[in-house]
Amino acid sequence: MHNSILYSEPLIRKDFTFPVSKDLTFNRNTQPNKTRISMQKGGSDSDGREFKSAEEMWREQVGEDQSKKTEWYREGVGYWEGVEASTDGVLGGFGHVSDADVRDSEAFLNGLLSELLPNAANSQRHLVALDCGSGIGRVTKNLLIRYFNEVDLLEPVSHFLETARESLAPENQMVSDMHKATNFFCVPLQEFTPEAGRYDIIWVQWCIGHLTDDDFVSFFTRAKVGLKPGGLFVLKENIARNGFVLDKEDRSITRSDLYFKELFRQCGLHLYKIKDQKGWPQELFAVKIYALTTELPKKVHRTRSKVQANRPAIIK
Template identity: 70%
Template sequence: MYHTRVHFVSPPLPKPKPNPNPNPNPSPSAHSPHSRYPRPQLPKSSGGRVPVNNPNHGMDAGGTDSDGREFKNAEEMWREEVGVADPSKKSNWYTEGVGYWQGVEATVDGVLGGYGQVNEPDIKGSEEFLNSLLAERFLDAGGGGNLVVLDCGSGIGRVTKNLLIRYFNEIDLLEPVSHFLDAARINLAPENLMVTEEHKAVNFYCVPLQEFTPDAQRYDVVWVQWCIGHLSDEDFISFFKRAKSGLKPGGFFVLKENVARQGFVLDKQDKSVTRSDLYFRQLFNQCGLHICKMKDQKGFPNGLFAVKMYALAPELPKKVYKSKSKRQVNRPGIIK
């Protein structure tokens, strides 16, 4: 359930409402699966926080599921999927999600939903984003340059091996699908890495996101990729509020996720939701998080959901700090 993977082919979009002033020459891409709405402009005074009074594309907008059913808003969808004050129904949602991924092979192609070819452009885009963040705002938190990251939804260790272990001294992996985590232990064994012994995977937590609480002030970065869609809105907010306590001073989150053009798209098969950009921003507000930086993923095939990277922090940075970490520039072999 929570691991590095991606939903690619967009499910059917909601049927468009009749246009009272139809355009005789509509754009052919207006309803293509990979097109998306422009993200809203943030007012300069908002400090990275987005106003939540726009109902057109956020959680108040309509959405659809992979069977083509339409919902008038996210509240209606979540009420049906996880219930209201119904622990058993919510438990079933998460159990079915994990159950889906327990039937997937522990390979790059498996965790990427059969689209293993996006592995390299994904890592390239993430590395460019991470480098810009380290240069602009990464803090040396007084740990002698010992940088620590939590890889949420780590799966088989794909992102850790190909990216994070070259920039961080210690990596903890969080993944509830046990055979994925077993594969990660093998992939990240010292003999299978091309980095110095100062860079290593330390802890392997077989725990779902909605149940995980980090050690206080352990992490410089919490990396969350292609897994947050499995959490209900309530658990999304609860997770980030708990995870904030695990950040060192100046630490931040990186969220990399599929983005719907508006509203949301529910995948009935693996129990996950693809949210729109504004939907995410509304949730960030409720988490008490600021957007420090954003970037669109490039280089993916047509026909896939758009993917965005968000750098999020509890507070806006007041100044840039230099890190004492020695970054490894050698590139390990891609996991086959």
């Protein structure tokens, strides 16, 4: 996937970009057993080692020493710098899931645009998106550029970004002249601050796992400034069953749904809508798409989600 589960669009956790993004990640049997979630709860790493809490894991991985954090990010980008700039590369060998990923993302995006930006359908609003962890531009090319007049790409892995620039050149596009890839930022998420008030949607897929908790909160806090009034974030990520799973190879963490929701709270973001990715290979982590707003959703949306929350859930 475009932002892999890793950084650059990691599907298998190798499609995101954080340094690049990883898209999905293997659902290894290293996930903690019946561990409660949240940052105070336990998790494990890709070698099967267990941690009592996320705090313990982060203390070991980055501590309070800036050099250790720098090394964490350097190794993450370094991993993706060794990956081929192709759909199969950024998706960790699972390029065949790209169609299912785009299909579910498009359905989710259509709902958001009709509910939150209804005037967009009549071309009454110039729509601009930011693709974070854009990798080779897979998500931009197959989805975002068809709905947004301008798309900016943010990717720290230079050969991925150059592939995206070539792929998205006007002569290689099938979309109207009114839709284009505008800016290509070769910058990691943790160092990026968007232009104020530029974006209707900031799309973050398969790359946020490369950020530490502190940098996760810091990124979204800074990025809020980049949203237009009524704009929102879309986060699409791999989900751990419980707690978290640390991937030592690409320096990324797969968080549980509860872990994410606690971080959203710390960022001052509100959950507008959530959707499970369908048609996903069982050997991969489950994937969720979150729509997040900077203001509390209107009462009608809060009521709707409350009703849904009371419906019987399918136990997998």
